[in-house]
Amino acid sequence: MVKIDVDIGSRAEALDPGQANRWGFCLRHHCRGLWGNDLSRRFGPFRPSRGIALGMNGDFGTVLAGYLACLGHAGTVRERHLLHRASCCVPPR
Known part of the structure; x- marks a missing residue:
C-alpha cells in the first residue's frame, strides 16, 4: 500500500x-x-483530460509555487525530506 488519504466532503x-x-x-x-x-x-x-487534472491537482503552477515556498522555509534536511515525500507520494522504505 502506497498511500491512504481521507478527503472529507458531503454526499451532495x-x-x-x-x-x-x-x-x-x-x-x-x-x-x-x-x-x-x-x-x-x-x-x-x-x-484523461485537462479538466480532471485541474480538478484533482488545482492549478499546478500555484501548487508548485507553494511547495517551493515551503522548501525555502524548511530549515533541516529532515523537513525537506518530509516535504518531498508529501509532494510526490514516495512510500517509506
Missing part, C-alpha cells in the same frame, strides 16, 4: 455535477468504499 458535494472532475473521478477510479452506498457506481469511466 460529491454528487454535484460541477464536481465530476474532482469527486466523480476520485470516487470512480481511486477510492474504495468502506461503508454505506457505493457512490462510484453513479459515475461512468473517465478519460
